[in-house]
Amino acid sequence: MQADAFNGYNDLYWANRKPAPILEAACWSHGRRKFFDLAKTGEVPIAAEAVRRIDELFAIERAINGKAPKQQLAVRREKSAPLVTDLEIWMRQQRTLLSAGNDTAKAINYLLNRWAAFTRFLDDGRVCLTNNAAERALRGVAVGIRNWTFAGSDAGGHRAAAVYTLIETCKMNDVDPQAWLADVLARLPDHPASKIADLLPWNWKANQPQNSAAAA
Numbered sequence: 001m002q003a004d005a006f007n008g009y010n011d012l013y014w015a016n017r018k019p020a021p022i023l024e025a026a027c028w029s030h031g032r033r034k035f036f037d038l039a040k041t042g043e044v045p046i047a048a049e050a051v052r053r054i055d056e057l058f059a060i061e062r063a064i065n066g067k068a069p070k071q072q073l074a075v076r077r078e079k080s081a082p083l084v085t086d087l088e089i090w091m092r093q094q095r096t097l098l099s100a101g102n103d104t105a106k107a108i109n110y111l112l113n114r115w116a117a118f119t120r121f122l123d124d125g126r127v128c129l130t131n132n133a134a135e136r137a138l139r140g141v142a143v144g145i146r147n148w149t150f151a152g153s154d155a156g157g158h159r160a161a162a163v164y165t166l167i168e169t170c171k172m173n174d175v176d177p178q179a180w181l182a183d184v185l186a187r188l189p190d191h192p193a194s195k196i197a198d199l200l201p202w203n204w205k206a207n208q209p210q211n212s213a214a215a216a
Contacts, residue, residue: 023117023120024114024116024117024120025117025120025121025124025127025128025131026114026117026118026120027129027130027131027132028054028057028058028118028129028130029129029130029131029132030130031054031107031110031111031118032050032051032054032055032058034106034107034110035047035048035050035051035054035104035107036051038103038104038107039051044103044104046094046098046104047104047107049090050087050091050107050108053083053086053087053090054087056083057080057083057084057129058129060075060076060079060080060083061080061129063075064076068125069124069125069126070125071125072125073123073124073125074125076121076122076125077122080121080122081122084119084122088112088115091108091111091112092112094108095108095109095112133172137168137171137172166181166201167181169200169201170201173201173202173205174205175201175202175204175205180201180204183204184199184204187199
């Protein structure tokens with residue numbers, strides 16, 4: 001997958017990709033932003049209505065945030081799906097009223113041209129409505145982007161990517177990355193390879209003395 005990604009993201013979506021093609025899940029924050037930028041002028045009522053409709057989906061997501069994927073999916077199918085259907089119908093109606101070069105038409109086309117990706121969250125409770133969390137996690141990488149030209153080799157780049165992934169995984173699991181790395185690096189030489197999963201951030205956290213005492 002890494003080789004495909006380096007050569008271009010489109011390869012990841014090929015139908016004959018092994019073991020399977022990646023299914024795109026589009027970010028509703030990006031879709032909303034195009035309307036929001038137009039609506040904040042106060043002169044584009046269609047864009048303002050689009051923002052209102054999309055915000056209804058975000059409100060549903062806030063209410064089910066943290067629930068199990070099956071529970072999220074059930075709520076999405078009950079509450080979000082009808083709103084999404086109405087949004088598509090409404091956008092197609094508004095699109096006929098606008099010229100091709102109109103900025104609002106371009107915002108509408110951005111969603112409609114990627115509609116399968118935007119509606120994927122209705123079929124899988126594991127899919128997030130946005131990729132905001134991923135973008136926040138990548139900000140640190142972007143800030144130091146010039147440093148990555150000095151990774152030394154492709155292998156060095158791979159190792160840097162692995163370390164960044166582990167650090168961000170720690171943050172997502174409320175684990176201090178520095179404490180985790182120091183402990184894991186000290187334990188690795190004598191740790192059984194068959195029990196390496198015990199050192200993953202979430203398992204490591206569960207086995208810390210303070211957590212064990214709290215559970216007792």
